[in-house]
Amino acid sequence: MRGILLWGALVLWTLYGVLLAPSGDPPTADLRLLPTFVVARPGDTVRLEVWVESAEDLDRVEFVATYPEEVLEPLDSDGGRDGVQMEVGPVFLGGCIPENRAEEGTLRWVAWRAPEAGPFSGDGIVAVVTFRVREEAAPDTYPIVFDPGSVRLLDPDGQPLPVGDVEGGAVRVPPVTVGLRGWITREGTSYYGRTAVTVLFYPSAGSSPTTWARACTDEQGNFYLPVPTGTSPPPADVLLPAETPSGPYEWAYVRLDFPNHGSECYWEPLDEEVVDIGWHVLEGGDVNDDGCINIFDIVRIIADFGERVTAPCFVPFAPCAAADETGSIAPASDVNGDCRVNIFDLTITAENFGLCTNCP
Ligand SMILES: [Ca+2]
Ligand SMILES: [Ca+2]
Ligand SMILES: [Ca+2]
Known part of the structure; x- marks a missing residue:
């Protein structure tokens, strides 16, 4: 019995393949909002395009979408x-637009192609809505949603075309970032103070930094850096990255420095009230400060091997000066800051052999 069922299923499957496969699934057209995700602050305007994609013989588009009016x-x-109208996209330029409203939290659209233009096939912009983010908008992510039952795509005979994906979008109103925090440790020591955290603030992707700030880690390696309120372009000795990331954010470029260690750099989007850059470990061994940990550092450590000064000592580092600089100065090749150059410094350097900084 089971064998007959299986056999029957196989026959059906084969028939399905023979009868239906050549015609394939009917093509579907998609309707979506682009970009699907936008970050904007109160007072900003955002431009959202309603796209039809993979259309064939399209003459008419109808949709209703909702947005948070407040x-x-x-x-x-x-x-x-x-009333308030959306911009007419290229697909319907010169066409007949009996309904076009963007009011009371609802976008309503009904449009026919211009008769002389003929039906539309391919991808194109149906309409464009531009929103201003209201001044009183609270930080949150706000969706713009198509009512799926409202979306109708029709051919010139008024026959509905199969609709595939219908995707709305979202506008995120981020909180104003007031600070950055994180935890920075170093190898071969339990004293994590005085790592310099230098931050460049970019108002948007592709821009130049408008201000900068620097904080130093405490003995446990923690730092908190308040975002400066004024503008103050970074000084010339703070090197800028060659490229900025894309994306709809304000950005911070974070640079971590400590003598004899490889510097590390990170882009962080400013989309939280306090941006936590997390835990980073600086790699020790770049005693000649050329950006890489390699044979030149090993050679220098071996040359200085055995040097020592009386403890306590401090590593000279102007950006994050030691609270007490009356003690002795650590030897230049002392990687872990324990006042002597020995096998520990060599071991750290050997373990990090080949690493290079990602900073400019
Ligand atoms: Ca109007
Ligand atoms: Ca080096
Ligand atoms: Ca040492």
């Missing part, structure tokens, strides 16, 4: 028509 204010693109 946060987003649509801007009118048609002063000659009552």
Whole structure:
């Protein structure tokens, strides 16, 4: 019995393949909002495009979408028509637009192609809505959602075309970042103080830093760096990265430095009230400060091997000066800051052999 069922299933499967496979699934067209995710602050405007994708023989598009009215204010693109209108996209330029409203938390759209233009196939912009983020908008992520039952794509005969994906988007209003924090340790020591955390603040991707700040870690390696309120371009000796990341954020470029250690650099988006850069361990061994830990450092440590000064000593480092600099100065090749150059410094350096900094 079981064998017959299986056999029957196989026959059906084969028939399905023979009868239906050549025609394939009917093509579907998608409707989506682009970009799907935007970060904007109160007062900013965001431009969201309604795209139709993989359309075939499209003549008419209808949709309803909702947005949070208390946060987003649509801007009118048609002063000659009552109410607030979306911008007409290239797919419907010159067409007939019986419904185009962006009001009371709802986007309503009904449009026909211009008859002389013929039906549309491919990917194109149906409409564009521009929102202003209201001043009183609270930090949160706000969705813009198509009502799936409302989305209709029709051919010139008024026949519905199969609809595939229908995807809305979201506008994130981030909190104002007031500070950055993190925990920075170093190898071969339990004293983690005085690592310099230098931060460049970028107002957007692709811009230049408008301000900067520096903090030093405490003995446990923790730091908290308040975001400066004014603008103050970084001094010339703070090197800028060659490229900025993309994405809809304000960015911080964080640089970690300590003598005889490889510097580390990170991009961090500023989308939290306090941005936590997490735990980072600086790699020891770059005693000649050329950005890499390699044979030149080993050679120098061996040359200085056995040097020692009386403890306590301090590692000279102007950006994060020691609280008490009356003691002795650590030898130049002392990687772990224990006042002598010995096998521990050599071991740390050998373990990190080949590493290079990712900082400019
Ligand atoms: Ca209007
Ligand atoms: Ca080196
Ligand atoms: Ca040492």
